Amino acid sequence: MKEQFAKPAVAAIIERTIENETYILMQERQKENDLNTNGLIEIAAGKIREYESVFDALKREVYEETGLTVTKILGQEQTEYAVNPIASIMGFTPFYITQNLDGIYSLIVMTFICKGEGELVKNTNETINIHWVNLEEASLLLERSPEKIFPMHLLSLKKYIQYKIKS
Template structure:
């Protein structure tokens, strides 16, 4: 039997503040080969290429999916990179890590808290309705209708709302 491995991925909770309100970027999932997940709310995320720096992968995926440029990643400045006996290694500081244990396909997503600049554009192949949404509205919808959200991001969003100590 062929051994299979989990696919490493990155994702971003992209924040912005406007008029004293906090917003995050969310989008509707639109991958044609997915029947169950199609149309669910998600945060931008994607796969890491072989030997790709995780922060470069994060910036690439966000650019591909939203057209935004990541200008800040929380704790990225803490990272150290070393070279040792032919290896180049870096440590990383994600906000959250989620592993899919069944259903869909086997992935591990490392999610970072970020800020971005630019003009939002939908990636017609992967998503639609990319938008800034008030965090309290997202939290309310997640509490009332968790089935509206891509399962891989539910625990991260709940952790994020707890991190913000939101009460609605």
């Protein structure tokens, strides 16, 4: 039997402040080959390509799914690097990590808090209804309808709302 491995992925909680109120970017999944999760609310995310840094993957996925250019990734400035004769290594701290233990995809998702600039696209080949949501709306959605959130983002979004309430 062939061994199967969880795939690493990144996700972005993209923040924007409008009139002293924090908003985050949310979107609706709409993938051609993924009918079981279409219609669920998610944040920009995707798998990391071989030897692609998590930060490059995050920037690529955000741009592909939203049209925004990532201008800041919280914590990126603390990244550490090491090089030896057989590898180049990067150490970093994401905001939150989730792992899918069964069901849909076998993923480990590293979520980061980001800022982005640019014009939002209307939709992509993977997402529709890309829009800004204030923290109260996001909190109510998580509280009243957690089944409407893509499972791999549910705990990260809950953690983010708690983090913002405390700060």
